[in-house]
Amino acid sequence: MLQSYKLSFFEPDRELTFAMERDLSLYLLKKIVEKDLSAFSLFYDAHAPTVYGLALRIVRNSQEAEDVVQQVFLQVWNKASQYDAKQGSPAAWLMAIARNHAIDKLRSIKSKREIALEEMEGALFESNSPSLAEPLTSLLDKEKKNLVLNALYALSPSQRNAIELAYFEGLTHKEISEKLREPLGTIKTRINLGLKKLKDLLKPHFREWFL
Known part of the structure; x- marks a missing residue:
């Protein structure tokens, strides 16, 4: 009598899967x-999540x-057409491209943040001290910029x-109002109250500027 066997299914070998x-x-x-769009779509679906994960770890902004x-x-x-199989797998080639773009993006973000922080300095500290007629160079060091950023994240999300829309993206109050679909007066009040709270949070660190 023939003995019956049940087929067992195992997880694919990792090396085989990779190949x-x-x-x-x-x-x-x-x-x-x-220029095959169907192939591009499949390639995108297969690799986009990994590219996004790498980019997010570098730029820290979705x-x-x-x-x-x-x-x-x-x-x-x-x-x-520039892909060269001798230099590694398609995934490795793609990750190298992604890393380069993410680093460039991070540099751009940091540059914009430098400008935004300088603009925010004026909004926070102007007219509070005669010494502020001079450029506020003391905020240009990394430690004090981090204090401003930490205070910013202590505000309510709204x-x-x-x-951030006003100072980091350079939008006007009217543009923010349109983007968020909220009344212009609400936006102005929100920004003014936010800046006031920032001042309160920063007073212990920049007390001489609020005398």
């Missing part, structure tokens, strides 16, 4: 060179990380968002 994914990515990249993802895959679409 299959690599081969699929290689095939998709070749099709992307030919919206900026999403921008990085778009830049990375735009480069893939335009320059897939106040912080309004101030």
Whole structure:
């Protein structure tokens, strides 16, 4: 009498899975060179979450990380032909591109933050002390900038968002009102109250500026 056997299903071998994914990515990249949108869509779906995760770890901002993802895959679409299998797998090539874009984005964010902090200095400290007629260079060191940023994150989410839109993104009060779909007066009040709270939070650190 023949003995019956049940087939057992095991998880795929990791090396085999990696090889299959690599081969699929290689095939998709070749099709992307030919401007195959279906291949591009499949490549995007397979790798976008990993690219986003890397970008988010570097820039620490979901919206900026999403921008990085778009830049990375735009480069893939335009320059897939530059991929060289001798330099590594498609995933490694993609991660190198993503890392470069994320670092560039982080530098851009930091540059904008420097400008925004300087503008915020004027809003927070102008006319509080005769010494402020001179440039507020003491805020330009990293430690004191971090104090301002920490105080900013102590505000309510709505106040912080309004101030960030005004100073970090350079929007006018009217533009913020339209973007958030809230009354202009509410936006102005929110920003003014937020700046007042920032002053209160920063007084222990910059007491001489509030005499």
